[in-house]
Structure formats: structure tokens, C-alpha cells
Amino acid sequence: METHTHQLVLQLHRETAAFHFDIDQTLTLQGITFLFGPSGSGKTTLLRSIAGLDILPGSHIQFNQEQWQHQRDIVPTHQRAIGYVFQEPSLFPHLTIQQNIEYGYCRHRATNNKITIQEVIDWLDLSALLTRRSHELSLGQKQRVAIARAVLGSPQLLLMDEPLASLDRQSKHDIMPYFETLQRQLNLPIIYVSHAMEEVLNLADQLVLMHQGQITASGPVNQIMTDPSLPLAQEEEAAAILQGEILQHDHHYALTQVQVPGGHLTVAQRNITPGNKIKIKLMAKDVSLALEKPQHSSISNALLAEVICLQDSTEPSLLIVQLGLKTLHGYEFILARITKRSRDLLKLEPGSQVYALVKSASIIK
Amino acid sequence: MLENLDFAPIWLTLHLAVTSTIILIVLSLPLAWWLANTQSRCKPWISALVTLPLVLPPSVLGFYLLVLLGPQGWVGKATDWLGIGTLPFTFSGLVVASIIYSLPFAVQPLYNAIQNMGKRPLEVAATLGASFWDRFWTIVLPLIRPGLLTAITLSFAHTMGEFGVVLMIGGNIPGETKVISVAIYEHVESQAYTQAHMLAGGMLLFSFFVLLILQWQDTGQRRMLN
Numbered sequence: 001m002e003t004h005t006h007q008l009v010l011q012l013h014r015e016t017a018a019f020h021f022d023i024d025q026t027l028t029l030q031g032i033t034f035l036f037g038p039s040g041s042g043k044t045t046l047l048r049s050i051a052g053l054d055i056l057p058g059s060h061i062q063f064n065q066e067q068w069q070h071q072r073d074i075v076p077t078h079q080r081a082i083g084y085v086f087q088e089p090s091l092f093p094h095l096t097i098q099q100n101i102e103y104g105y106c107r108h109r110a111t112n113n114k115i116t117i118q119e120v121i122d123w124l125d126l127s128a129l130l131t132r133r134s135h136e137l138s139l140g141q142k143q144r145v146a147i148a149r150a151v152l153g154s155p156q157l158l159l160m161d162e163p164l165a166s167l168d169r170q171s172k173h174d175i176m177p178y179f180e181t182l183q184r185q186l187n188l189p190i191i192y193v194s195h196a197m198e199e200v201l202n203l204a205d206q207l208v209l210m211h212q213g214q215i216t217a218s219g220p221v222n223q224i225m226t227d228p229s230l231p232l233a234q235e236e237e238a239a240a241i242l243q244g245e246i247l248q249h250d251h252h253y254a255l256t257q258v259q260v261p262g263g264h265l266t267v268a269q270r271n272i273t274p275g276n277k278i279k280i281k282l283m284a285k286d287v288s289l290a291l292e293k294p295q296h297s298s299i300s301n302a303l304l305a306e307v308i309c310l311q312d313s314t315e316p317s318l319l320i321v322q323l324g325l326k327t328l329h330g331y332e333f334i335l336a337r338i339t340k341r342s343r344d345l346l347k348l349e350p351g352s353q354v355y356a357l358v359k360s361a362s363i364i365k
Numbered sequence: 366m367l368e369n370l371d372f373a374p375i376w377l378t379l380h381l382a383v384t385s386t387i388i389l390i391v392l393s394l395p396l397a398w399w400l401a402n403t404q405s406r407c408k409p410w411i412s413a414l415v416t417l418p419l420v421l422p423p424s425v426l427g428f429y430l431l432v433l434l435g436p437q438g439w440v441g442k443a444t445d446w447l448g449i450g451t452l453p454f455t456f457s458g459l460v461v462a463s464i465i466y467s468l469p470f471a472v473q474p475l476y477n478a479i480q481n482m483g484k485r486p487l488e489v490a491a492t493l494g495a496s497f498w499d500r501f502w503t504i505v506l507p508l509i510r511p512g513l514l515t516a517i518t519l520s521f522a523h524t525m526g527e528f529g530v531v532l533m534i535g536g537n538i539p540g541e542t543k544v545i546s547v548a549i550y551e552h553v554e555s556q557a558y559t560q561a562h563m564l565a566g567g568m569l570l571f572s573f574f575v576l577l578i579l580q581w582q583d584t585g586q587r588r589m590l591n
Contacts, residue, residue, distance in 0.1 A: 053488050077491035078499075084492035090485050094507040103503075104493035153493045 029189035031205030052077035083150030089142035091134035104153025140171030226333035228311035240334035262303035262325035284335035301358035385463035397475035427533025478512020
């Protein structure tokens, strides 16, 4: 699949008693870019400013060649080639579902509509809902309609403000595969505001960390998640996401073998055809280190790795170790959490060759 | 019996109510919009001023309008200078008085409807490429429709029924300012109870049905939105 990158120039500075904003960054957008941070960090304000729904005076916002705001020179929201999905579905109550999803399509700003209404209806499974009104739909269905409506406005940039936050667990789970379909079909850059780790693991390609009105880090999702100097690596749930490929299934033991950088992993079976690309989640607490490949152990997964750096943890006895798995182009990083005692016993230092023993790992898609 | 009835006050009243209602809605929409969205410190002042006709005795309102619009008042001098002449005891004067008198009945339902709608539907429409007027016609009007209909019916009915203000600023000029309520008063004064009954009974029925229609509208709307 051909992938395009897009540039989003953000210069927003605002200082009031209640509010602090200081952003000067050019984001490279590719796939789904997550704006991630605690509530109150300014994620939604930033998203709304990109859409022109909130105007911070004196800002500069530019998407590719289009200047959306420069000081007082402001392109109004309806002239920006965006789609926006709000936290609540916000369907128009006076229109049918069909009329809702056609609202943006009829007003398409792009010179040519790349997609048809029927395609989007199929991707998001909406055909049974078209003649109904919004109050007859479940929250999950409404949000799917809202996504269809936003996509059919022919945006060049899709903005999503915690689109799953108002949904229950089951609806969330049901709706997530639709994002992948959309991303695959449209090849549209998406900026996605969230503070749910589960959504990051499942959907993110790029990750932008926000804290108190500032962007503290940005880059490919695994690079940000496995950087020991950033807060995500310090969390109890710290994890790495590896790209892998299904090798084969062992139906007798219900296991699946996956090729990842540094070796093979055997994980619980998932019915995905061999040869398919998948993502694997490796949690730092499930990775331990050994100097030799263990011969007699219940842990069968061992990846050859190099210690990149060791970082103190907030827990005094523990260290966070960033490990590099060799790939064709360099390294893919994972994290391990070990005791300081283990470090001294194994004499670990940057550059040491080790085996990363993986107690458990799971396929996320 | 009907041949005894003078229809002129009825037509005049309807004419007055239609004219005032149209102007009222055109004025009240932006005013209600501003009140619902502003963060200005003037808002409580403007709000209070708009609501004032609701609590003020009509004679007080009529009195000040008479003073203001009369030959010695600022507005009277201005209209005189513009060549319009002074407004008291003319149909135009009645329209101006009706608009002020019925203003809260138009603004309040519109204000509530706009607040109810909230900003979100407009934000969604803007992100979908709808311009200001596009949003106004396709989102605002349909969503505030119940409030708009209430505003129209209330201002219409209220203008139909006004008496005190009319008497102060319009007097009792047949075909020009003699509306139904004034005509009833006059009939009663001259002991013509039959004519008074016909006009008063008509007003009673009219007002009741207006309120009944409003109730139906309300339930119908609830059914659609819930």
C-alpha cells in the first residue's frame, strides 16, 4: 500500500491564569496519529484549534500547503478540508441516518469525491440503519454513523476527539476493526485524541504526547512507548508493539508461531492466515533477561537482543531496560523490567548481548 | 345579528398582529441568538430590558411610549425631522408599541430553543462544510422550529389581545387604531352587550385554540425528538 505523509505545522502560544499553551512543532502525519495525555493537557483544545472550532489568537496552523490560521488571517471551519468526529455522536436529530451521512457529501469541498456513499455504508455496516432516526440507534451505531458522515465530507484530514470514550466495552470492541478498514481504504491521515492505552495499542501508528499544554514527544508509536526517558515506559502497563508476520499454526497445542525481529514467538492461536502482517504486544513486566538461551525452561520464547540503555524506575528496586532487536534497517525496541540485583548478577551494560525471555505476548491485530 | 357587527376592528387587529409578528420574529431571532451566545457583561441588562414589558403595567409602557414618540420626545422629534411625522395615534405607532409590548413573548421561546439546541450541531455542520447561512437554513431553523412556532403564536395572540398600550398610544380612531379590545370596551361603555359578547366571545375562542394548538405542537415535537 502506498503511504503518504502529511505535514501539520502547529504554532500555538497562549498564557492565561487558567490555561497554558506552548506548542511549536511540525507533525508528520501518517496513518493514525494519537494525541495522548492526561485530561487537562490540552489535547481537545489543540484538536479544536486545528479544526478552527476554537481560535487561539496569534496562532499559526498550516496543513501541507494550506494555511489555516496565520495571526488574524483565519480560514473558517467550513472551508478547511477536515472531518471531525466528536466524543458524543451528535447526529442531527431532525434528519434520517441517510440524510445525516449525506450532509457532508452534498457539500464536498474536495474537487473530486474519491469515495462513494455506498462504499462507506458497506465499510461501516450501515445499510440496515439508513431510514431510521438517531434516537432509534444505540450509541455504538450512532458513532459509526458519525464516522461515516465525517468521512463522506471528503476530508484531507480526519480529526477524532475520543470517539470511543462514550461507548461501553462491547461497543468499543465492536467498532475498533472499522477504524482499520477505514484507514486501509482511505489512506487518510487521522488525528485521534485519547487517553486510553488500549486504543493506542490497537490503533496508533504515530504517537504525540501532551502534557500541560505542551507536546513532550512525538514519533512512531513503538519508539515513543519504548523510550525509557518518557513516562509511558515507567508505567505498570508499559509495553512494546512489534510488527510481526504469521508463520504457522500448531493446532495440536493451539499455538501460533510468529516471526518478529530477533527470532520467533509462539503465542496463543489466532486464526489468521500465515504470511499476514500482525502486531504483537509485549509487556515490559513479561520480559526477563538471560545471557544464554535456556534449554530447560517453561519459557519457550527467547529473542536475541542488545541492551541499549538502563533506566532507573520509580520503584527503587527495579530498572527499565531498553532492548534492541536487530532488523534490516536498524533496531526495533522492546522493554524489560528487571531488578537492580539481576543487572549486577548478569553484569548488564549498554551493548551487552542478551536473550529476552518472553513469558507471554499477544497478537493485537 | 352578524350584520350589526362592525368588522373593521377585526381586520385592523389581524393586520396589526400579522405586521407586528413578522417584524418581531425578524428582530427577535438575532437578539435571542446574541443573548444565548454572548458572554458580555451587558447581557443581564439587556435581558432585563427585554423582559420588562412582561411585568410593567401596559399603561406605564403606553405612557412612556406616548411621551417618547410624541412631538416633544426624542424619537418623535427624530421621526418628525425624517418627514415621517409623529407616530402616536397612527397605525405605525401601534405597530411600534406592539413590538415592544410583545417582545418578551417572541424572545423567550427563541432563546430557550437556541440554548436547547446548543452549539454542537452547528460545529458538526461547519466541519462538514456548511457555511453560516447554510447552517442557519438546514440546521438552526429545523432544530428551533418548536420554539419558533411558539414565538410566532404567542406574539400573534398577545398582540391581538393588547388593550392598555393601544389605548394610551393609539386612542380610538376607527380604521386606524380601533382594535378589537378597544371596540369591546367601547361597546360595554355604550351598553351594547350583544356586540361586546360577539367580539369578546370570539377572542376567548381564538385564544383558547391558540393555546390548544401550542399544546399539540409540544407533544408532537416531543414524540419526534425522543
